[in-house]
Amino acid sequence: MHRRLSVLRPEPEVRQPERDARQGWGPGPPAENGGSIDVRELSEAELELVDARLPLHRLDNAQTYLVAWDGDKPVGHAHISWESTRLGTPEIQDVFVPEELRGRGIGTELSRAAEQLAHERGYDQISISASVTNEGALRLYRRLGYRDAGLKPQRVAGTILIRGKPVEVNDMLIYLVKEVAVDSSGSRSSYLRERRKEET
Numbered sequence: 001m002h003r004r005l006s007v008l009r010p011e012p013e014v015r016q017p018e019r020d021a022r023q024g025w026g027p028g029p030p031a032e033n034g035g036s037i038d039v040r041e042l043s044e045a046e047l048e049l050v051d052a053r054l055p056l057h058r059l060d061n062a063q064t065y066l067v068a069w070d071g072d073k074p075v076g077h078a079h080i081s082w083e084s085t086r087l088g089t090p091e092i093q094d095v096f097v098p099e100e101l102r103g104r105g106i107g108t109e110l111s112r113a114a115e116q117l118a119h120e121r122g123y124d125q126i127s128i129s130a131s132v133t134n135e136g137a138l139r140l141y142r143r144l145g146y147r148d149a150g151l152k153p154q155r156v157a158g159t160i161l162i163r164g165k166p167v168e169v170n171d172m173l174i175y176l177v178k179e180v181a182v183d184s185s186g187s188r189s190s191y192l193r194e195r196r197k198e199e200t
């Protein structure tokens with residue numbers, strides 16, 4: 001479950017409107033997170049299904065992608081970079097939950113799973129950045145125990161490649177950190193349950 005994605009297929013030739021059309025969620029949103037959301041590392045076998053539903057912005061240089069599942073539906077993702085990060089600690093990136101599924105605890109589950117994985121790999125801290133204007137995300141991460149990293153807001157400007165396509169960015173990022181040496185209990189994801197079972 002923890003292996004890295006070694007072989008990544010190229011992005012399928014799908015235009016954005018078609019991709020949007022494929023992202024219909026069917027009749028019902030997932031149940032409130034009463035234990036129904038599983039978080040596990042993206043596997044190559046699941047890549048096509050997840051890619052059809054979620055943006056996976058970091059896929060081209062993916063290290064660890066965690067995917068949240070509601071049954072057989074991927075409902076969110078978070079990427080973890082372990083190397084070459086701004087703060088020198090693992091960094092959670094590309095946390096994404098489709099708009100219609102937000103506010104149900106999926107982002108929280110993804111963050112907790114990332115923290116647990118960092119803890120298991122021997123790290124004391126994990127970091128995340130968000131735009132100064134992304135007040136909702138900043139509120140969420142502060143509520144989850146993240147604090148300012150002590151870095152002045154970092155400007156990112158220029159052209160970056162997302163899934164092979166150039167995208168102009170001009171933003172100010174706030175970096176937050178959290179200690180992960182403490183047990184991130186309270187999560188109900190199967191990912192963490194399984195990990196705890198393995199530990200006992």
Ligand SMILES: CC(C)(COP(=O)(O)OP(=O)(O)OC[C@H]1O[C@@H](n2cnc3c(N)ncnc32)[C@H](O)[C@@H]1OP(=O)(O)O)[C@@H](O)C(=O)NCCC(=O)NCCS
Nearest residue numbers: 095096097102103104105106107108129130136137139140
């Ligand atoms: C930020 C994000 C991942 C949160 O996912 P989520 O599943 O809604 O998160 P949770 O349900 O665990 O927590 C809800 C909290 O997320 C925050 N949030 C941010 N945008 C939100 C939105 N559009 N709807 C609901 N909550 C949102 C709020 O702080 C909310 O807490 P509140 O109840 O105090 O308002 C999701 O809103 C998202 O994908 N946003 C777009 C991408 C993004 O900004 N990523 C974060 C970069 S660090």
